[in-house]
Amino acid sequence: MSDILFKKKDYVFSYRVAGICMQNGKVLLQKATNDTGYAFPGGHVAFGETNKDALRREFREEIGADILVGALKWVAEIFFSWDGNHCHQICLYYMVAINDADIPKNGMFMAKEQVKGRTFNIEFHWIKLDELKSIKVYPPNAAELLEKINDGVQHFVDREN
Numbered sequence: 001m002s003d004i005l006f007k008k009k010d011y012v013f014s015y016r017v018a019g020i021c022m023q024n025g026k027v028l029l030q031k032a033t034n035d036t037g038y039a040f041p042g043g044h045v046a047f048g049e050t051n052k053d054a055l056r057r058e059f060r061e062e063i064g065a066d067i068l069v070g071a072l073k074w075v076a077e078i079f080f081s082w083d084g085n086h087c088h089q090i091c092l093y094y095m096v097a098i099n100d101a102d103i104p105k106n107g108m109f110m111a112k113e114q115v116k117g118r119t120f121n122i123e124f125h126w127i128k129l130d131e132l133k134s135i136k137v138y139p140p141n142a143a144e145l146l147e148k149i150n151d152g153v154q155h156f157v158d159r160e161n
Helices: 051-063 129-134 142-147
Strands: 005-007 011-020 026-032 042-044 067-082 085-098 108-115 118-128 154-159
Touching (some): 011 067, 026 129, 051 067, 118 129, 129 142
Parallel strands (some): 067 154
């Protein structure tokens, strides 16, 4: 399968999905070991793949967990720098529930991700909702969005560059 990821001379377009997994007053976030910020777990959608199938695949690949995918909550237009290029990303965020008892429910655990034939370590953290405003999270308005999680689908634009 090929990701929906277009690269031009100095611009990248990325189509991504992410899961919002909350339980016991905490949210599951991932953190690349070479980054200071946290993000919602997920990944790129492949051609011919539904958003929900992409989320299920990403959670299986990264943490070996089966998930239940719920309602669409956020639609994001994100602009940032990626490997020295401008990136325009569309990311759709869905509620998810982990359907696997073997995944830790507290603290941090490690997983692996493969990108362009290279393997990277990824940390997964259960972060208390009231701690989100004191850490670097992508998107930066995640704490405010989570406070309105039951207010229907939220749309936002985030420009990092």
